[in-house]
Amino acid sequence: MTAVQSLGDTRDVGSTASGGGAVETHPVRRRRRRRLTGANFIPWLFLLPAALIFLVFKFIPMAEGIRLSLFEVRPFLGDIFVGFKNYATILQDEKFLTASWHTLVLAGGQTVGAMVIGFFLALLLEGHTKSLWFVRSAVFLPVVAATAVIGEIWRLFFYPAPEGFLNELISWVGLGPWEYIHSTDTSLVSVMFVGIWKHAPYDMVLILAGLAGIDRQQYEAAAIDGATTPQRIWNVTLPALRPVITILLTLAAIRGLRVFTEVYVLTGGGPAGSTDVWMTRVYTTAFEQSEAGLASAGSVLLFLVTLVLTVSVQWYRRWKEAR
Amino acid sequence: MSVNSSRFDSAIGWSARPDAWLSRGIRFLFSALAVILFCGPLLVIFSGAFDHNPDPTKLSVIPDNPSLINFQVAAENKIWHYLMNSLIIAGGALLLQLAVSVFAAYALARKKFRGQAIALLVILATMMLPEEVIAIPLSLVIGDLPLVHVSLKGTLLGVILPLGAWGFSIFVMTEFMKEIPNELEEAAKVDGAGELRLFAQIILPLCKPALGVIAVFGFNMIWEQYLLPLIVAADPSDYTLTVALLALRSDDMVGTGIVLAGALLALVPSLVVYLSLQKSFLRGITTGAIKG
Secondary structure (H helix, E strand, C coil), rough: HHHHHHHHHHHHHHHHHHCCCCCCCCCCHHHHHHHHHHHHHHHHHHHHHHHHHHHHHHHHHHHHHHHCCEEEEECCCCEEEEEHHHHHHHHHHHHHHHHHHHHHHHHHHHHHHHHHHHHHHHHHHCCCCCCHHHHHHHHHHHHHHHHHHHHHHHHHHHCCCCCHHHHHHHHCCCCCCCHHHHHCCCCCHHECCCCCEEHHHHHHHHHHHHHHHCCHHHHHHHHCCCHHHHHHHHHHHHCCCCHHHHHHHHHHHHHCCHHHHCHHHHHHCCCCCCCCCCHHHHHHHHHHHHHHHHHHHHHHHHHHHHHHHHHHHHHHHHHHHHC | CHHHHHHCCCCCCCCCCCCHHHHHHHHHHCCCHHHHHHHHHHHHHHHHHHHCCHHHHHCCCCCCEEEEEEHHHHHHHHHHHHHHHHHHHHHHHHHHHHHHHHHHHHHHHHHCCEEEEEEHHHHHHHHHHHHHHHHHHHHHHHHCCCCCCCCCCCCCCCHHHCCCHHHHHHHHHHHHHHCCCCCCHHHHHHHCHHHHHHHHHHHHHHHHHHHHHHHHHHHHHHHCCCCHHHHCCCCHHHHHHHHHHHHHCCCCCCECCCCCCCHHHHHHHHHHHHCCCCHHHHHHHHHHHCCC
């Protein structure tokens, strides 16, 4: 009975998929079909809102972006197909090349910086007491605050005159005054610093989760073996955190490559293009120079890079697990 | 050994014994430093917003000259209008996102159907597609929706709809719904409950913890939006509060006080949501990152 039913099942699904429905059949079979198609129809009904939104606001734009990247876009005049010319233009464009370099430096610096600070924060704040919980919640606030808000306050802190907020602070220890985001020498590092400040507590939470999963007996065993605290962290804690660190590195690197808001709010890519990153470049190309074709090619390139990065990390993890 | 075993409660071996004053002292000192470093800048926003002080070099954590003038000037610059835009977008997009996620997750977690694997794959694909990458073509699509040819440019709906479905929420919800035991559903079916009743009265009430997680994450994701409202806006009056901060950087009378007032208004909703749903948030970070 089950075999027959499953056979009928597939046949019915097949005929529904091919669009048939008005074909007259035996009453019993028709009833069964209605029930079966009904059962198959309901899940899709529940998925419909998500599918519709994704289609219109994700997949169609993606396809449209790929199409536009192959055209010279001329509003009202009609687009001209140019093949891969836009890609060639971008890959030879001085400003895009500088921007890609800045993006890599910024993504790399922020990723590693946030991870290191997050790790030390996690070591500092690991524990179950109420006061530690309070400190963790407080330290986490930068993650919650909107990037635009954070950008604005740090922009004020970075006031370049000697009596600026940060300059005042660092003068207490005999440093400065620095120009931060207002000088081409220090602007990228300053933006990186704000990024690290915002993302380090996020990394802290994940690392804390990793720390909680470490078997306490390993620490005890290390102590019996006479390991010092640094040795214990190096040989027991860090190896145990490796999966968490891999995840964090991937997430942060991808986030770093598409960085836009921090830079746009803090410096707008300046001064003199010294903090221009890939996405601010794409934005300028699209909305200030009205070169939608070029900008789309830039977006597609960014997508390809993040895709390659994500997929290769996934493969690497699979391969590691398989071994 | 038991007296000393607290040494093994943490990676670094912090001692909890009352007489371990050095360990406790160092930890207290560094914790205080961390709080100052990570909360100080946000405190400065609070203080600066209520401080009548046009000079950006005179920021502090306690207002020198307490006043509400920053907010009055900000109000003249339509700050409440921007805040309203932000709140409508956050409310609308969040409700839509919650509904869409719960519906999709119900199908993915509680049903077996042909094409299920593909549906999951497609949703995964949307998560691999950074929002920034599709921003430029998206601005064109919003200006002329496919098939219906309606322009959402300059409307709040133009920001709300694209945020209405989020792969992350769908996944978190799906994973959670998978854990609900089948027996409940079977029992309800025997009692003759229909599909909608099953969904609304059996499954949905059990999903409250996961709803908290996706609500706080959804809110955060929506409030964080910058590029999307920027490209959807037809003119500055369509800006959300976070985007409008850029236009409110300085005022002749209150100087940078105006941007601090705006920043404070943009900060408070995030803080309220985070502090009230904190447990959900921290739980979501760990599950979300490991699943995604």
